[in-house]
Amino acid sequence: MARQEDPLTAIPQSIDAVEALLAGQGYVSSRALATVVFLSLKLGRPLFLEGEAGVGKTEIAKTLATALGRRLIRLQCYEGLDAASAVAEWNFAAQMIAIRTAEATGAGDRDALKTELFTEEYLIERPLLAAMRPQPGGAPVLLIDEIDRTDEPFEAFLLEALSDFQVTIPELGTIRAPVPPIVILTSNRTREVHDALKRRCLYHWVDYPAFGRELAILNARVPEAQAALSREVVAFVQALRREDLFKRPGVAETIDWARCLLALDVVALSPEVIADTLGAILKFQDDIQKLQGLETTRLLDAVRRETAA
């Protein structure tokens, strides 16, 4: 599927260009993720990102939209999401008023009313339909967030939308997208998404980054932090991920913690500071209790030894 686009918002032509584009917006991606994003843009296939919470799946959709100058249309999924909330809904109140008005003024031609009631004038657009409309600046970025929260009937419904980029409204007909949108689906893996949906997408598992990349992310997102503090923060979180925790902290937690420490004017980590701000990285009481007292000191010493080495 070819895209005819304005050169200013044209899609990047190589994997390096994608990396540079994302880095320009402050998103440091891995080579694998840049490859998948490039393929998705070039081939016009949806992108399916799976991973733990807080690794940057939603963030990349926002970054891509800003970088390419496209509109971001977000569909947040929940259980019981149906076509009425995802595609379009009829404005019943307006329709009923139109009926009453036609009756009252006596201009009620039955056939004309029928054709008039179910037109685009009375249609409330929801994200999926909005993504199929032509947008100024090129095809929009459609973010379908947390698809694992919906159920199987909605997934089956999405298959038509994602394979042919068209939606069907019974009263109106089929509406096709003139330019296929850039579709990104995210999932936290609380449920296995059906293979039929994954098959239509390019799949990527977003993993926790290594030390070097996470430090680059922190420098890009929180540039006002000092280099020494950033290194200590990233090293500590990396050490935490090796512990036996119920929920390991993600990249978003690292960034939040760095911002908390900056707000408290902390220059270097110490067990007291960590104990005070632990709620920024660990969100389960069992994990926090495990890290009380001597555990924090031990981890901090190990981290200091590693960074000194």
Place this chain on the structure above:
Amino acid sequence: MVTYAALEIPEDGKLAHNITHFARALRKAGLPIGPGRILDTIRAVEAAGFTRREDFYHTLHACLVSRPEHARIFAEVFRLFWRDPQFLEHLMSLIIPQVKGLQDDRPAAPAERRAAEALLDGVAPPPSKAAEAGEEITIDATATQSAEERLRTLDFELMSAAEMAEAKRMLAKLSLPVKPLITRRTRASTHGSGIDLRRTLRQSLRHGGEITSLARKTPVARWPNLIVLCDISGSMADYSRMVLHFVHAVANRKGQGWARVHAFTFGTRLTNITRHLRTRDVDAALNAAGAQAQDWAGGTRIGTSLRSFNRDWSRRVLGQGAVVLLITDGLDRDDGGALATEIERLHLSCRRLIWLNPLLRWTGFTPKAAGIRAMLPHVDSFRAGHSIASLEALGAAISSPGDGGEKARLMVLLGKQAAPCPWL
């Protein structure tokens, strides 16, 4: 200025063929790859270019892998396929340690064995001298196991027709003490509580826009998912076959009070046997499950197993209001403290926790064992049966009326008890 000779670009390039062979090898190794995906892969390689090996790897990975657990197999097959002209010898050396060839001496990585078997695909490795001498070769290409587990794969007797008929009868009468879940979806109904505006307006068009009647809708109910956690330790050894037969029958008969079934066995460690239960044939399913779980008839560490379930699986399978069926006798080798926290967490994560204790004998039972005392307050329903030796009795035990089963009675007994006996 140096002039280079013109490069001869071959007309019959084999890259597309090689990619197809690679995808077929992955299919043999267990990844679901159809011909459509192979075409997409070739197009993707064309779009991404063929300059860096790393990019080639990520391109193939993006198109062919759709689950994180397949990533490791993919890595191994990629390494073996796209590197070495002598890869056949290397594969052989992985299967038979005697045929060393050019491979250095190192233990095989976990997925290498499957990858090697997939790529060899029917080419039988040559018989080694040791086998001819009558010795037994054990090739351990998997991670090592702890000393306490006894490595035994269990042989199940074949199911007789009478047993299968009994299973069907039992399942027809079985009903879990669980109510169906109300979802947010609605469907059309004549006497529901909500008003379906869309249908109302469409029906009104028949009367020229006059709304003569209100169409109604009612919420759709669905069954919750079922997670079965089976104890396969020594104390449950006589019942493991029967219990697994029950779990297989349950997994293949949906709509009786459950939607999807996930099954796990635990003894000293937790194993996921859901995939094997999808086989329709009971014997094949039990053989596969028996081969995969490696801790039969060992000790029981309920707390540790529940902890690994909570950490690794609870967020993946307990998502939408699942019911957990725990089949264990409650006798635990670990201390009770860890067990109490873990079962409390399990109880808080799932919708309903049903404990089935197949070994319980009734007369005069008082919960003395520390494991049972730790677990009892956190289960919703406790079912017991007089020495369940048949599927029917097992089914009857679960579906006997009374929501909490015997829990209320036993909790009263617990309250009257003094400190638990330390020798139990």
